[in-house]
Amino acid sequence: MAAPSRKPIVAGNWKMNLDGAKARALTAAVAGRQAEAAGVELVLCPPALYASAVADALGLKGGVGPSGVALGGQNMHDKQSGAYTGEVAAGMLRDVGCRYVILGHSERRSLFGETDGQVNAKVKAALAAGLVPIVCVGESLQERESGRTESVVSEQVLASLAGIPAVELGRIVVAYEPVWAIGTGKVATPQQAQDVHALIRALLSRLSSPEVAATIRLQYGGSVKPDNAADLAACTDIDGALVGGASLQADDFLAIARAFG
Numbered sequence: 194m195a196a197p198s199r200k201p202i203v204a205g206n207w208k209m210n211l212d213g214a215k216a217r218a219l220t221a222a223v224a225g226r227q228a229e230a231a232g233v234e235l236v237l238c239p240p241a242l243y244a245s246a247v248a249d250a251l252g253l254k255g256g257v258g259p260s261g262v263a264l265g266g267q268n269m270h271d272k273q274s275g276a277y278t279g280e281v282a283a284g285m286l287r288d289v290g291c292r293y294v295i296l297g298h299s300e301r302r303s304l305f306g307e308t309d310g311q312v313n314a315k316v317k318a319a320l321a322a323g324l325v326p327i328v329c330v331g332e333s334l335q336e337r338e339s340g341r342t343e344s345v346v347s348e349q350v351l352a353s354l355a356g357i358p359a360v361e362l363g364r365i366v367v368a369y370e371p372v373w374a375i376g377t378g379k380v381a382t383p384q385q386a387q388d389v390h391a392l393i394r395a396l397l398s399r400l401s402s403p404e405v406a407a408t409i410r411l412q413y414g415g416s417v418k419p420d421n422a423a424d425l426a427a428c429t430d431i432d433g434a435l436v437g438g439a440s441l442q443a444d445d446f447l448a449i450a451r452a453f454g
């Protein structure tokens with residue numbers, strides 16, 4: 194259960210799914226029922242091409258709309274502008290109403306070769322543009338089975354967040370997503386998740402201070418579904434969820450969000 198100083202945050206990572214009409218319909222369904230998850234911050238992260246349509250459906254002005262549901266990007270480039278064909282800049286995400294941006298998702302790391310150094314540059318660019326980064330970390334199955342979960346996650350957290358001042362660190366969200374749990378239906382046990390979340394909070398404390406670390410929201414991600422969300426939500430250091438597959442259905446997404454309320 195999130196400490197009172199941390200408002201639970203449940204984000205839907207739609208990945209490369211839906212079309213414009215479905216994106217608008219899902220947005221309207223979530224925004225219209227936001228009250229079901231009172232006290233929980235909801236974030237929708239559509240494909241970048243549909244961010245404007247989702248912003249319109251949310252009635253966003255300056256990142257805030259009547260429903261309180263926020264908009265997020267799934268990725269961005271670390272440069273402000275320039276000759277980077279096919280890329281999206283932090284300022285562009287801000288411009289269309291995004292408040293959040295997912296950075297360092299394991300699919301970006303494994304399929305597109307993103308390194309901790311690149312994630313670090315993106316985190317800095319996102320913060321400079323006024324976006325809140327949702328920084329993803331997590332070990333592979335092989336790394337867990339060889340007992341390297343702690344060292345892998347520690348390295349990712351320390352390298353992805355290197356050189357960020359404590360006051361800025363206080364604004365970020367960290368998502369722990371074990372790679373073996375993403376899209377596989379294999380969820381980490383609440384104890385496995387809580388252990389890594391506690392480790393991440395201890396690392397954040399080292400990077401900032403115990404006071405700042407106590408305010409940073411940590412999401413769990415990886416096959417979160419309505420039927421396992423409550424057990425995860427009950428853990429001390431789990432303050433929300435980053436939801437992939439189940440975020441494509443308003444009923445499932447809202448049921449997960451309610452578990453964190």
Ligand code: PGA
Binds near residue numbers: 206414415416438
């Ligand atoms: P999943 O994806 O919920 O479909 O496992 C989570 C994520 O990749 O953020």
